[in-house]
Amino acid sequence: MAYADPEVGKARDRERFRRRTEDRVAAGLCPRCGVQPPAPERTMCAPCNEKRNAASRARDARLRAEGKPRRNPGTARQYERERSRREAEARRAAGLCTRCGKEPAAPGRSSCEPCLEKRRAADRAKYAAGKAAGLPYGGANADAKRRAGRAKSKRRQKARIATGLCIRCGKRPPVDGGTTCAPCRQKRQAAEKRQYAERRAAGLCTRCGAPVHDGLSRCAPCTVIDEAGRNPERKNARSRQLYAERRAAGLCTACGAPSQGASRCVPCAEKSYHGSAHFRGIPVWDPRWTVVELDSGREHGPFDSEADVALCLAFEKLDRDRVEVVSD
Known part of the structure; x- marks a missing residue:
């Protein structure tokens, strides 16, 4: 039936x-x-579903050949995500691999062993390609990899x-009283000493490696961090232990150089004297x-100012x- 107003006809057709x-x-x-009942878990029957799917595939192929995107890509992606989620839940409930849906899932995993091996091989190939290109972590998200590594290390x-x-x-x-064994502690201390010496010789902060000035061993931010987190009791105990060890070995208690039985070597003794209350200079x-x-x-004076003069x-x-x- 023809309508004088096309919009009225469209509205009535939609309502019908x-x-x-x-x-x-x-x-x-x-x-x-309106002839057959719908397929299980579907709103349409199997023949109508197949017709619609075939038409959708033909339309997508035509658009792909023309270099055009699919109609409403956002809706299509949302639908695919929902469909994939429903499919994975159904396979998981049936105890099957969520990727292929054919083999039973491996113990404690959601995929079967063949699918897991395929994914591992793909990850290794992707990582190797990224490393060859000079990308950190093989091109993966560096922050995510670091977070995962820290969490794994804590566990x-x-x-x-x-x-x-x-x-x-x-x-x-x-x-006793530690978390590492003696060999590991010695290795760590040796590595820290080498790093300290290298950074000290290069004029860098011994903690973060940033440039420092005036021959200091730490930069300003690291100094603030150390002061905030320093334990006075632990520091004093370590200082007393170091003093006793050097004193027993006949070394200078300040720098560790030979001191011929004295508590300090000559340079350290002079430095200590010049910094004490007994020496203030002119x-x-x-x-x-x-x-x-x-x-x-x-002679008249002396006077404290030129005004007095x-x-x-x-x-x-x-x-x-x-x-x-005369001025003195």
Whole structure:
């Protein structure tokens, strides 16, 4: 039936289509053909579903050949995600691999062993290609990889602490009061000493490697961090232990150089003396002035300021050309 206003005709057709669809759904029939019942977990029957899928595939192929995107890509992606989620949940409930849906899932995993091996091989190939291109972590998300690595390291450390093993090698028990064994501790200390010496020689911060000034061992940010997290009791205990070890070995307690039985070597002793209360050097006083008459040699003063010198010349009625003002 033709309508004078096309929009009115479209609205009535939509309303008629809606009523027909509701009637067919209420009758348990396919809303598209109205002849057969819908397929399981579907709204349309199998033939109508196949026709629609074939038409969709043909349309997608045509658009792909023309270099055009699929119609409404956002809706298509959302639908694919929902469909994939439903499919994975159904396969997981059936105890099958969520990727292929054919083999049973491996113990404690959601995929079967063949699919897991395929994914591992793909990950290894991708990582190798990224490393060859010079990308960190093989091109993966660096922040995510670091977070995952830290979390894995924490879990491993907790497990080794619970079993009473060294947190670094996991083979030997740790030393008393520590978390690492003696060999691992020696290796770590040797590596830290080498790094400290290299950075110290290069004029870098021994903690973060940033440039430092005036021969300091730490940069300003690292110094603040160290001061905030320093334990005075632990530092004092370590200082007393180091003092006793060097004293027993006949070494300087400040720098560790040979001291011939003294507590400090000569340079360290002089440095300590110059920084003590017994040595302060020549004090610096404010300048003072003395007025000397050239004719008689008489001295006036001393005065603490030039203003006092001017007052002296005025009161004594002395000519500036006939006196000498001496400053110390």
